[in-house]
Amino acid sequence: MSIQKVQNNKAWFMVLPVLILVAISAIIPLMTVVNYSVQDTFGNNEFFWVGTEWFQEILSSERFHNALLRTLLFSGLILAIEIPLGILIALAMPKRGWGVSVCLVLMALPLLIPWNVVGTIWQVFGRVDIGLLGHGLASLGIDYNYTQNNLDAWLTLILMDVWHWTSLVVLLCYSGLVSIPEVYYQAARIDGASRWAVFRFIQLPKIKRVLLIAVLLRFMDSFMIYTEPFVVTGGGPGNITTFLSIDLVQMAVGQFDLGPAAAMSLIYFLIILLVCWIFYTVMTSYDNDEQTNGPGPQ
Amino acid sequence: MASIQLQSLAHRYPSAPDYALNSMQQSWSDGGAYALLGPSGCGKTTLLNIISGLLRPSEGRVLFDDIDVTDLTTEQRNIAQVFQFPVVYDTMTVADNLAFPLRNRGIAKNEIEKRVADVLQMLDLQERANDRARSLTADDKQKISLGRGLVRTDVQAILFDEPLTVIDPHLKWQLRTELKKIHQRFQHTMIYVTHDQTEALTFADQVIVMYEGAVVQIGTPQQLFETPEHTFVGKFIGSPGMNVLPCEVDGSEAVFAGKKFPLNIAVDDPTARFELGIRPEHIKLSSSEGLPLTVTALEDVGRHIIVRGEIAGAALCALVEDGVAIPENPCVSFDSARINLYADDYRVASGRGDQTI
Numbered sequence: 001m002s003i004q005k006v007q008n009n010k011a012w013f014m015v016l017p018v019l020i021l022v023a024i025s026a027i028i029p030l031m032t033v034v035n036y037s038v039q040d041t042f043g044n045n046e047f048f049w050v051g052t053e054w055f056q057e058i059l060s061s062e063r064f065h066n067a068l069l070r071t072l073l074f075s076g077l078i079l080a081i082e083i084p085l086g087i088l089i090a091l092a093m094p095k096r097g098w099g100v101s102v103c104l105v106l107m108a109l110p111l112l113i114p115w116n117v118v119g120t121i122w123q124v125f126g127r128v129d130i131g132l133l134g135h136g137l138a139s140l141g142i143d144y145n146y147t148q149n150n151l152d153a154w155l156t157l158i159l160m161d162v163w164h165w166t167s168l169v170v171l172l173c174y175s176g177l178v179s180i181p182e183v184y185y186q187a188a189r190i191d192g193a194s195r196w197a198v199f200r201f202i203q204l205p206k207i208k209r210v211l212l213i214a215v216l217l218r219f220m221d222s223f224m225i226y227t228e229p230f231v232v233t234g235g236g237p238g239n240i241t242t243f244l245s246i247d248l249v250q251m252a253v254g255q256f257d258l259g260p261a262a263a264m265s266l267i268y269f270l271i272i273l274l275v276c277w278i279f280y281t282v283m284t285s286y287d288n289d290e291q292t293n294g295p296g297p298q
Numbered sequence: 299m300a301s302i303q304l305q306s307l308a309h310r311y312p313s314a315p316d317y318a319l320n321s322m323q324q325s326w327s328d329g330g331a332y333a334l335l336g337p338s339g340c341g342k343t344t345l346l347n348i349i350s351g352l353l354r355p356s357e358g359r360v361l362f363d364d365i366d367v368t369d370l371t372t373e374q375r376n377i378a379q380v381f382q383f384p385v386v387y388d389t390m391t392v393a394d395n396l397a398f399p400l401r402n403r404g405i406a407k408n409e410i411e412k413r414v415a416d417v418l419q420m421l422d423l424q425e426r427a428n429d430r431a432r433s434l435t436a437d438d439k440q441k442i443s444l445g446r447g448l449v450r451t452d453v454q455a456i457l458f459d460e461p462l463t464v465i466d467p468h469l470k471w472q473l474r475t476e477l478k479k480i481h482q483r484f485q486h487t488m489i490y491v492t493h494d495q496t497e498a499l500t501f502a503d504q505v506i507v508m509y510e511g512a513v514v515q516i517g518t519p520q521q522l523f524e525t526p527e528h529t530f531v532g533k534f535i536g537s538p539g540m541n542v543l544p545c546e547v548d549g550s551e552a553v554f555a556g557k558k559f560p561l562n563i564a565v566d567d568p569t570a571r572f573e574l575g576i577r578p579e580h581i582k583l584s585s586s587e588g589l590p591l592t593v594t595a596l597e598d599v600g601r602h603i604i605v606r607g608e609i610a611g612a613a614l615c616a617l618v619e620d621g622v623a624i625p626e627n628p629c630v631s632f633d634s635a636r637i638n639l640y641a642d643d644y645r646v647a648s649g650r651g652d653q654t655i
Binding site: 181183184186187189190191192193194197201202205206 | 347350352373377382389399402403443446447
């Protein structure tokens with residue numbers, strides 16, 4: 001005896017509004033970019049098919065390579081500093097008492113400031129003539145000038161990003177840490193575990209999932225950073241802080257090279273997807289390993 | 299392994315107005331199996347955490363083998379503790395979990411391997427030795443928690459904080475038997491906290507009953523059943539618990555609902571509130587003898603039937619063997635030797651004679 005399963009496709013109508021919204025906000029603009037990336041135009045709304053020419057041009061251009069390397073280096077440094085620093089601060093934060101709210105508010109403050117305001121703050125902060133940081137360093141006899149010195153420009157941008165975004169890592173890690181039941185720490189004391197062993201075998205495994213979110217968010221954000229360096233250094237001195245995003249805007253809006261800019265956008269997008277996928281796969285490999293080897297968590 | 303002494307021990311949490319533990323004086327012998335039994339919130343876990351050093355008592359001293367350990371940390375006391383919810387180190391394998399407390403104490407590698415192999419065999423976990431600990435079931439995880447205590451051959455005592463709460467009923471019995479075996483083999487001092495009387499009575503040689511932050515009785519399961527020192531013990535131990543009936547005392551006789559019950563000693567205390575304790579097992583039901591019972595409910599629990607009723611406004615229950623007929627207007631009579639008399643909840647006298655009244 002076979003039973004005919006009744007199918008009701010009315011549910012698709014329910015998701016239609018979402019599909020339309022996503023189409024307008026994401027799919028249609030993306031398709032426009034795809035459209036530009038394979039055509040050339042000389043104005044008058046006339047377009048000529050060029051195939052993968054723009055992609056080849058971008059992928060072989062030194063300008064793109066350099067911007068990509070700078071961006072990767074920037075993201076790498078940001079992750080290398082903000083993730084360990086965030087974990088350390090989260091570990092040092094109080095777990096109960098009045099100090100908790102004070103710390104949380106202090107941590108949340110930088111996150112509430114708009115990007116361009118952060119840029120402006122640091123642009124002024126670092127100025128040698130009037131800025132607290134720049135003038136302070138100058139009066140200490142340190143030769144600091146982020147508008148002229150390459151290293152100073154990088155240091156300023158990294159310091160700014162660390163100041164702006166470490167809080168996010170801290171808050172995520174802190175939420176993971178406070179959710180660890182007290183009994184784990186008690187068991188560790190009974191087993192005579194050292195502070196490092198407690199971190200390595202209890203705290204780190206328990207915050208791994210929020211840490212993955214922190215790494216992905218900080219990677220994507222720092223890899224796409226635009227406003228703050230644009231306000232502080234404008235990509236200079238020279239091209240030394242011209243990240244992919246700044247380069248892309250120069251190409252698309254400054255030079256109005258829509259075709260190459262569209263091709264570059266797509267490559268940029270794919271790189272972010274690829275790196276996020278790598279992070280995700282590596283950081284969750286242990287969980288997957290478990291599912292294939294053991295019967296899985298009970 | 300050690301004997302444990304608690305001297306004038308009491309504890310009050312900093313923010314709480316009342317004592318979580320009232321002052322107590324205890325001496326528990328080396329190698330004994332003790333159960334701390336009591337309802338939730340009676341201070342069992344507080345007491346256990348004080349012994350293990352996770353909590354410092356606000357008053358009194360804790361002594362292991364006559365050495366004061368009150369100010370020592372958990373690590374220094376060398377205690378093993380198994381918690382209510384299994385605690386395993388997720389990222390480690392089963393064998394690494396067991397080796398962890400030994401590695402932390404800097405024990406030689408070949409010694410660690412030997413002891414881990416021993417414990418794996420003892421807990422029947424050899425086949426899972428190289429699996430990640432978190433892939434195990436709750437009862438296997440709880441075995442690992444216990445195993446981390448057993449690998450340390452020199453522990454002063456092993457403490458259990460309701461360790462079978464999350465274990466399936468049919469495995470509870472099995473784990474309890476294993477615990478008992480381990481105790482017989484190694485003679486560790488074991489202290490087992492539970493609110494389940496079956497667990498306490500089957501595991502321990504001596505059961506310590508706690509109520510509202512105080513130890514109300516210490517005794518063998520038989521003593522707790524036959525001569526409960528406190529009305530709480532009578533009600534808490536046994537299923538259903540002891541009947542506690544308000545009564546009056548006239549010299550060496552207790553008077554309940556007009557009936558007189560002889561006592562082993564004369565009691566004289568004009569201010570005390572007297573109660574008569576009698577277990578449902580020691581009440582006889584008949585059609586004419588004794589006090590008439592107004593039956594309110596019958597509960598069939600399989601092997602016997604619980605008859606619930608009232609006499610002179612006091613609730614009472616009796617047990618009737620399955621298959622024995624219950625009279626239409628039943629009367630109850632008590633086994634006079636099994637009666638206990640309580641003054642302000644504490645036992646002051648017991649029944650006398652060999653008759654049913």
